[in-house]
Amino acid sequence: MQQELLWFQEVQKIAQPRYIKEKNKKGKIPEQIFSNSHKGLLQEGEKWLKHTAQSGMIVSTLIATVVFAAAFTLPGGTNNSGIPNDLQYTSFLIFVLADGLALFSSIVAILMFLSILTSRYAENDFLKSLPLKLMIGLASLFFSMITMMIAFSFTFVLAYHDYRLKWVPFLISVFSFLPIFVFAFQQFPLLFDTFSSTYWSRTDMFQPNRHMLY
Template sequence: MQEVESIVPEWCKEAKNRHGDTPYEVLSNSHKELVKEGAEWMKKTSESFTVVGALIVTILFAAAFTLPGGNDQNTGFPMFLRKRSFMIFIISDAVSFFAASTSVLMFLGILTSRFAQEDFLESLPRKLIIGLSTLFISIAAMMVSFSAALLITLQDQWWAIIPIIMMASIPVALFVWLQFPLLVEIFVSTYAPRIFNRKMKPWL
């Protein structure tokens, strides 16, 4: 509708049909059920991902204070503070925690939305894109954190470390395989080029 509005004369935007409805009212009346179905889908999707994000936040918050190897009794610093794998663990844990927190906030933003018709144009899809993207980053960083903790714990036992790290990549790959098509579809439908050429002049 906005595409058509950009090229028609101003008077056409408020013109009424034989039933006395403006173009906007016709659009609203014909899309009531679609808006309702879209709102229900967004709510259910957001509720599911909010639970996942909240679980990740809880686990990572606990992991930040339950460090591999514990703390040195004399100094109070972590035992493996000087190891590179320990720094990878801390950084990836922090990245995953903040990404999951952002994801939960985005999905909560969707749940508290008014779900008006115009919100489906850009506001709700943008929140869903950010929520899904940050949740993916969180899961990927969590797997990196898990792998780094294994490196610290198992030391040089590569025969056990390598297979476990390879298995840790499976959840990330599954998430990408299941949710990436949805993410691409939402992104394209929201930010794809317009129907009409931007240089097209309004109709006289």
Template sequence: MIESYPQVIEYISNDEENILHVAIGHRQRDIYRRVKKMEVIMKCRLVSQIDKNGDTLLHHHVRKIIPSHYIMHCNNKGKTADELFQDTHADLLKLAQQWIKETSQSCSAVSVLVATVVFAAAYTVPGGNDASGRPNFIDSPFFVLFTIMDVISLACSLTSVVMFLSILSSPFEYENFKASLPRKLIIGFTLLFFSVTTTMLSFAATIFLLLHFQKKAWTKTLIYTAAFLPVSMFALMQFPLYAAFNKLLRTLTNKIEKKVYPQKFLPPYLRTKKLNKLS
């Protein structure tokens, strides 16, 4: 409708709300993004509008596109956008603080447990040592796999402990929940996942070292099941977090590209005008 009838963005509702107020109030990101890409003059006229309650777009949780002098604007109840936001989401903040604390504590305990197991496994060489202290299976590729996986698992588990502890020591304010805390939590989950995966791979390598003389098919089936079933279940349970992590990576990549190649994100008519000036 916006493409067919651009004038609809000028319509005002009975509450003196324009299309941006309504789109943000109903969480319509596509409409918001379309309006954001429009001409500068038209966009400035929309973002500066105040509804009948005295609320600006900032009171509807939009900060980036609104002029800076609107930040301290108070509505009819005498509240700024930040004060209104904090009052509205106070209960949600308490629930989020409790959830992230409990999650970080549980995950840090698991990470410490994994680190303890792999640290002990490093001093318990599979197959034992000979009289000179040299491992009996040192020439086996499975022994090399066991060593590499054990080291990676220890590094990932200890790093994940650091990430979860940094979450517990962070201030649980609104600003931290926007990017800092979710980023730390996702990185901690990722490192914990890799530590569990490499632990199971080192376990599988140990079993292969001890049973590689066995030619029976059931031994391989048992090893594959024991090694990959826990990892697969963990991956399925945490898939939504990794989807969010990929979305976060794409957002960060786009921000970096906008700073390095700003002309790539200009509207077509501005991009052509800028290229003509350069030529």
């Protein structure tokens, strides 16, 4: 739908002004003809975006729930004054920072996916508004997954900081990042295609041909 809208806008730029509002035999102007002929494509785009946003929102909500709970169940516990027992360790500070970033980024992802679900899905929304929200949502979701896994890994670092068990957090950290690579492998093509279609397609599609025949 985005590509079709770009083509329509470019044709409007080169068309004579009187043709833009001129009606055909059925009394319809070009914009109405375009809208009627692309109703099916608009509905398919709306259906796909809603499905993608719903899936992303479920994962983002799950991450937000997990990291929010982790913020109140600190590794190592607290003393009688409520101060964390592992506060002196650098690993604990990294855990707190990663957990907070995971919470904030997952909330951003939830808001972006929610705004997609509640969008009007007008034709012009497919040009930049909806793709931009989708990109921010996917990027925030990916960042929240990374920071959540960092917090998860450093929880094991704090739990098994004994020199005899240092291999345990290292092994757990390696395996904990496997889901991130799987997610990146599956979703990065979508993120790249959305970005290139939104910001590069106009330049690539309508760049004047420099090859000249002499």
